[in-house]
Amino acid sequence: MATFQKERLEDRYIFNNGWGGLEQAHYTRIQNFIAQAKNDPKLAKGTDWFDEITRTSLTTDYFLSASGGSDKVIYNISGGYREQEGVVIGTDVKRLTLRANVEADINDWLRAGVNIAPSFVTNNSGNTDPNSNGYSAYNSVNASYWADPTAPVYDQFGNLTPSTFGLLSRQDFNGNPIPNGSGMYWTANPLARILKRKDQSKSNTFNIAAFVELTPIKNISYKTSAYVNYIDRNTFDYTPKFLPLDGLTPDITGRPNSSSSAGASNSVNFTLDNQLTYSNTLNDVHNIEATFVASLERRKAENVNINASNFIDEDFIFPSSGNSNPDNINNFTGGYGFDEINRISYLGRGSYNYDSKYYLSGSYRRDASSKFSAQSRWGDFYALSGAWRVSEEKFWEPLKNTISDLKIEGGYGITGNDAGIGNFASQGNINRTGYIFGGTQAAGYALVALPNNNLTWEESKEYNFGVDIGLFNKFSLEIDYYDITSDGFLGNTPIPTATGLGSIINNVGSIQNTGWEFNLTSRDLIKSDDFKYSFNANASFNKNKILNLSGDDEMFIGNAGNGTQFAVIRVGDPVGLFRGFKVLGFYSTEDLADPSVPKYPQAVVGSPKIFDGNGDGKIDFSQAEYVDLGDPNPDVTFGMRHNFAYKNFDLSVLVNGALGFDIYDQRSQQMHNLDGQFNVDRDVLTDRYRPGVPNDIIIPATGNLPNGAIIKAREETPLNSITIPTTKENTTRFWRSPNSYHIKPADYLWIKNITLGYNFDSKQLKNAAISAMRLYGSLQNPILFSKYKLGSPEVQKTTDNLVRGVNEGSYPNSVTFTLGLNITF
Amino acid sequence: MKIVYKIKLIVVAIFIVSCNSDEFLDIKPSNSNTPLSFYTSQKQITEGVNAIYNTNRSLNNGQWRFGEFRSDNTSYQRNNADRGGASTEEIDEFTMNSDNGNISGYWSGWYGGVLDCNLVLNNIDNVTFDNDALKNARIGEALFFRSYFYLNLARSFGDIPFHKLVASSVDDAFREEFTSRIPVNQVYEAILVDNQKAIDYLPAAWPAADKGRATKGAALMLQAKILMTIGRYSEAIPHLRAMESLGYQILSNYKQVFDPANKNHKESVFEIQFDYASGQASNFLGQFVPFTSGKDILIFTSANSRAGLNQPTKDIIDLYPVGDARAAVNIAYNRGQAYVNKYNYAPLAPGQQNVNFPMFRYADARLMLAECLAEGNDYQLGINIINNEIRPRTGLVAPVTAANKVEALQKIAIERRLELAFENHRWFDLVRRGEAVQVMKAHGIKERALKPHLTNGLEYENIRTLLAIPFNQVDQYGYAQNPGWE
Structure with missing residues (x-):
């Protein structure tokens, strides 16, 4: 990932002529810089911002466990400590975990156990990831891709500079920053942004579980178990005046005010299960089990936070009411809130099998969730399944050596889901606002979300059918087919904005997922005294389709700015198809002369040629031109694990992959943009539009790229031969909008893990205290094969389940090398 | 075996406890107000009304885009290096597409205000108030605003969905009232009836603690604005005359009208309230200063x-006669670039000013009266209003004269431009007078000459007096589109 930015300094000059072109003073400045850089290799290399914020980091991990017991009591105690440095400087996690587990048979009808597992985590994060609102160009990782490479990280005194303002950034004739004029954008120095800010959190977690199990009568058992998860969390963050504001071309002398905030929260999740089970085997062949469960769950989280800015004493950085300028109530704010969800479930389940040949089971459950109103909170769900182990039949005997095991199974069931919406979302929302009457503040409340009393459980109706096959006593193959229809998935249905609102919380529609899953596992395929080999491989083929939607038959999702959306949910189509302008290439001189070629008024030779989506013969900068551009849903995902063993050595290799899907890369709008305001990806060198080089062109011209330039090879390009084109513009916005260039096929094969271990045998372990010892080394994420070059193809946007396959830039993936030693006493 | 049964009994007891609790599932959020329980008391209705003022404030913060920026009064300062504001510049150039985000924001914003009003109006009947006068006043406030919001929708979009409803479900949100447009004249008729009720219900003045609320005077002025929008000038006159006995007065110093040290003065008919110390600061300067001004004006x-928006055009700069004191109040220059100066009171913190905004003021009412009188052939009475009421504080001594009705109406229109510049009336005045296309085409020729970057020949050509119904709404809900936007 870090490689593309190196050695781009000179390349950069080629593109550095945004609108209006370079002023003469700017040329002179750059030429002087080049002359200096020739004698100074460090200067010539420029600042590799990504390299500056990343490091080779070290993680240490200790884990100790002891277990034992008698036939009445068993125990297990363990403790671990992990100190992990992030690959981004300034980020780290420290984690202490403890666990104690005891289970005891108190007498022949009473059994009890308790498990206590506290953990203590301290986290420093550098605000490196995009926020929940989506893509941000300013967070440290994203900014490090596009910031000016001539800007220094440190000033002459060795102090961090506040911003990425450099020689190529916009300057006036005296070298002072101006937000207007030719040159690159700047933002806060990504390294300073990490090191000068504080972004800390501490959380203490206690997991406590206990159970009592009675067997008062033969074949009947009764179990009560309780589980508590308690999390206590403190956060603190601080941003000094020193750092420029988030944004493009901020004041390089810093922000107007320092600010800090502190928060404390705790959450308690409590679950109580009561389970009554009858199980029996009659006449040695009738295996019966019946269970009844009643459970309740309560989750409540409370939080308090305070925020301060405009400090009176800048050295006192913690929020404190006396230390914020009192002239404005917004200088010191705070609040309290809570969130809560409660659920109740009753479940009855029965299963029967005859001689491990014929299986039948069924279940029925009633669930209630506080997320829904009294009239619709109870859901009834049931499931039925059956199986036949054919290979247990007498007639199969002759086949047993080839097909050692054969089981056919199938079922139908409905499950309920209340996830994906806020805990109180069905009740709508009234927000506190305020106004001024008579010069003083008055409270006001405005409705911001309508309630929906009919909101209820999303129901997943699943048919499945499967075959388990054992072959030659060496392979086992599982084949499954499923057809799952999720009716009434939870989300927001858009409504006409003439209502005053944009959407209503709702059971939005139905999605069908159908697919096949294959899983092939081998036992030791090769098994000599010294060498063993086995593998496991799986593949799943999934297709999804929107069956129906409430409201209109399509809805747009995924914010792309200016009220546009880059993805669509449409009846009959897969979930979250990408949409946007389709870039056909670039306009040629002939295209511009030909009135039958649809174009926009600002088009020049070399600017992006857009497909006329609405067929009106011209190109508008409008969603009316948008067409479907790609599918984020893979046709197939697969994985493999290979295990080798030779004498005392063992080796395992884990591979994952996916085929037939696309990723929408939000960063591409900057990193493949020729408007001269961002540093660019290396691909731009070879792929950008330039006159007379028609063969390898992928990236069309936007803005004022040097399309009048004669660029033979970059080494020979004299800077002053670049002809500044006329001030045509308004073409770059097609590039900054969702378009087909930013949507990339992302098929990949990723070697995720290679582990090599050595097991010391007892002969080698002369020390009697040690019973076993294993030394191993592993590589995590070592090799990725993919046409997708801009990061991990395994992008997952979590804020909205329907918006898929979007890369917004995130914490960099790292290759991890682990060395470990396991000792058993 | 005795113990066994005892334990079993305890366990069964737990079982029963866990089963029996619908209470367990009825929980409320920490902001305990939900739409299901709100608007049920005098206090809550008042808070609901207060929220309308807040909504109106944010809508008026953006009103310059369509009230002023589209007109010949203002344009933009072009930033060659940052074209991110291009979609806003298209408002000025009349090159917008129907999916311009400014249009969809304008549409949904006013309807958001309508919703605030409907929630109050549809619930207030079931709420008992301490006294009927107060209850009526609350109804009056909500009706005043709903009429004002619909006026803005009607004069911007023409035929529109008109409703007094709160959608209750997805199906309900697709009912005809929300998804089809009714003729704009029906909208005007309906809001004239509603706002007449506001006139009847609103007090002429509020106690000091309620300063800033809508008054009878504001509703009278709104009624006149609606009537003038549909050309019923003579009917507007009694409403404007009725304001004369309500104690309004034109201040003797023009600058004082906008000065934050002088909030809610006698010329103010409806003033949008801001207060820095309460955390409700205004920020007019942020967008209106030249983007080249550095820290000169914003200080912090x-x-x-992307600032440099709503910049005075050469047209209006040249319009001010020499010696007009209003010119320097309204327009200032920074590094050679003209900008709107009338709200330029120094920020007290970054991006925070303490300046109120004059939504309705008495000078506007007087010029409206002048226009209505002139339309009724009493043009000399109209000219007299300019000379006797508007001009004395301007420093201009030569009296305005008109030889006939047409000339008088022209002079009144010019005086409105000079007096009310950058108060977001100009575009609606142009459309109301039927002059928008002609004036803006002529203005466009001048603007193109001043803007060498405009080489497409499309700017200031397609002068559409109605905005598009937002693209997304047409696309998804099938509204008929306005002419020129298909």
């Missing part, structure tokens, strides 16, 4: 690269 921060 540098001008944003």
